Amino acid sequence: MTQQLFGIGHWPAFIDPITKQKLLLYSNDGVSYMEEAGGRQRYPVVKDIPRLLDNPDNYAAAFGEQWLRWRATQLDSFTGATISRDRIYRCLGSKGIEILKNSNQPLHLLEVGCGAGRFTEILLQFSCVRLTSMDLSRAVEANALNFPQSESHRIVQADIMNPPFAGTQFDMVICIGVIQHTPSPEATIKQLYEQVKPGGYLVIDHYTFEIRRLTKVTGNLLRLLIKRLSRGRRMQAVELMIKIFFPIHRALRNIPFAQQILSRISPIITYFHAYPNLPDKLQREWAILDTHDSMTDWYKHLRSTGQIVKTLKTLGAVDIQTTRGGNGVEAICRRPVF
Numbered sequence: 001m002t003q004q005l006f007g008i009g010h011w012p013a014f015i016d017p018i019t020k021q022k023l024l025l026y027s028n029d030g031v032s033y034m035e036e037a038g039g040r041q042r043y044p045v046v047k048d049i050p051r052l053l054d055n056p057d058n059y060a061a062a063f064g065e066q067w068l069r070w071r072a073t074q075l076d077s078f079t080g081a082t083i084s085r086d087r088i089y090r091c092l093g094s095k096g097i098e099i100l101k102n103s104n105q106p107l108h109l110l111e112v113g114c115g116a117g118r119f120t121e122i123l124l125q126f127s128c129v130r131l132t133s134m135d136l137s138r139a140v141e142a143n144a145l146n147f148p149q150s151e152s153h154r155i156v157q158a159d160i161m162n163p164p165f166a167g168t169q170f171d172m173v174i175c176i177g178v179i180q181h182t183p184s185p186e187a188t189i190k191q192l193y194e195q196v197k198p199g200g201y202l203v204i205d206h207y208t209f210e211i212r213r214l215t216k217v218t219g220n221l222l223r224l225l226i227k228r229l230s231r232g233r234r235m236q237a238v239e240l241m242i243k244i245f246f247p248i249h250r251a252l253r254n255i256p257f258a259q260q261i262l263s264r265i266s267p268i269i270t271y272f273h274a275y276p277n278l279p280d281k282l283q284r285e286w287a288i289l290d291t292h293d294s295m296t297d298w299y300k301h302l303r304s305t306g307q308i309v310k311t312l313k314t315l316g317a318v319d320i321q322t323t324r325g326g327n328g329v330e331a332i333c334r335r336p337v338f
Contacts, residue, residue, distance in 0.1 A: 021036040059299065076122070079282055084119060088176065106129075107171040112160050114135045131152060170195050175192050189202075218265055223294065250283070267291070268291045317335060
């Protein structure tokens, strides 16, 4: 592991999330850590990944568990499909894609909530990208296994509410599938926006108010119980639900009306209708993964397009573009130069 990944060289430097002082990398007797110059705070570097947060056992711990178990499930290179590529391209929009394709100089991107790297894989395909992948959970370890750190990719475990950066250093900040799971979506969006350079872009999405979410009564009620179970019992509960309901979904997959009714009753999530070309093995893996995801998230907020736009305007963002797609509202905006 080269020191450049830790903020020396071309990368935006890591700072202490608490004291806001620059962090330096040290290694004693084979143990690496990052420490501010004053020595007041020290953070471990585990598996070559800086862990720049106070409490690794936080509300996102369940997400870390799932991505470590299913680290390849949603990668396009694993499925042979373009599911992740299509989603991130849609969120970036034509403007974002044009910037990444045509830049003749390196662009620093911050990917918040990187998970196992389904979007990391796509972003690293752009030659101009220097990507910092960040997650609150141990999913960073899955990301590193899938896409090892290099001169164009570094990984950090940190909390966006206490970011380990001085701010306004990234050409683009991307946060997909995350904000609705944080304690306060508006506070999270503000912190994301603070990391964007003047003239840079913020790309986000958020769950919104939809009949399919509001009427999934069984799943919504069971979630209140399952998210409070221990790690082992959470997984047992999800796998039991999959064992019961997945065969029914599979049997009815070619009957749209029956699938629509079943999806309101069944607590699990399946993708026979959305991704019919996925083989049964992957259909089941996606069902386990996303059912676990939907049952163990501590927070599940909903916001309308208008609320997202209002938040971005309040922050001073311009060129705001929103669409309804994917998980709800998708938005891209620019931080003005002045």
